[in-house]
Amino acid sequence: MKYIDEFNDPDLARRLLDEISATATRPWALMEVCGGQTHSIIRHGIDQLLPEQVELIHGPGCPVCVTPLEVIDKALEIAARPGVIFCSFGDMLRVPGTDRDLFRVKGEGGDVRVVYSPLDALELARRNPDREVVFFAIGFETTAPANAMAVHQARRLSLTNFSLLVSHVRVPPAIEAIMTAPACRVQGFLAAGHVCSVMGTAEYPELAERFRVPLVVTGFEPLDILEGIRRAVRQLERGEHRVENAYERAVRADGNPAAVRMIEEVFEVTDRNWRGIGLIPLSGWRLTEAFRAYDAEHRFDVTDIRTEEPAECRAGEVLQGLIKPTECAAFGTTCTPRTPLGATMVSSEGACAAYYLYRRMNGPTAQAGQAPREEMNPVA
């Protein structure tokens, strides 16, 4: 979709774009943190509708993409074991591990199930007391309350055959890592709306102040994204660096306190490896000591699995906004959604997949919105 007429309110979209154009007097580089926003931006050709002065850099906010290769390998190892029912969100089925994916494990006889909610996995554990049910608990702050509730309920129900393979990540430490990287060009952020709908905005003023960047909490629909960009550019032009909420219909300053309490009861902050990026201090959550019995890594003794990532895949640079997907030599040649080298090409929220799907084969000036060469599952 590249024509402004296809927006749900073309007049408003045009007014927002006109205002962005009128406001931007010099080049600005903004990062949208969330993969859902990246997909929406590419799908609707927002980056091509913007004035030349405003560049969007795609951030690392795709939970599927940043799940470390070694964790994928641990998932594959556990899922292939007899007696295990391995439950996952559908997004993870085709994320490549070292030599296969969950889809293939299923084809080879592993009992892999797709669930809509972690509580569905819990129900499977209740109904199958003679099987070990493992849920692949990935995601950002948006998903953590759901996964925390599942393990909390498991304890309440005294279910001993349920565990989580946890790979949770947090946005604020990632913003810090991006801003302290030597090659950083980011001057402002569109903060992920649904992360903030859970966590609120309390963690962001300190980041805005320390790095002197506007942080605008932004939604996922095209008009939401344009409004987030408009506010970020307005702040930059005025020399401001504040936290602003452009997604008030879904985000309160204090987020969802009940959800945050549940996260804090079940999880504790830990260092976490991000696929393609490496270790980001204090950027993840793991189960607290009180819930450690539900940790699948220990239960299945896979804590020692270590994996090297393929050198050809430049997903890490893409995830940090250092290169565009089309700058990777493997893009569209040895790396396609059918034969992905890294998760950014397989996940529907990955920047590489979005570029491929909407035929940005020749860089950002190519035509957006044409029919994809391969069917995928875009999620805005």
Added chain:
Amino acid sequence: MCLAVPGKVVAIDDSADPLTGLIDFGGVQKQACLEYVPEVRVGEYVIVHVGFALQRLDEESALASLKLFEELGLLEEEFGDAWEQAAKEAGTA
């Protein structure tokens, strides 16, 4: 994963632990956990992510989002068959 879909609460099961409701997403109905929005009432709208309501939402915003999601085919993708999708992507379907 990032998609959080607005839906209308059509029923609440007060006896369920955790608190559970039936949510209508533009015709598709699914159960969702309401434990994080315990004050929600039947007829109100919530944003649902992986089977959990995260925030209440006003009706106008919810309907506008649902209309757009439907036009873009996102609802079908969100609630569709992930295995079918994976097979298609893997080139085996």
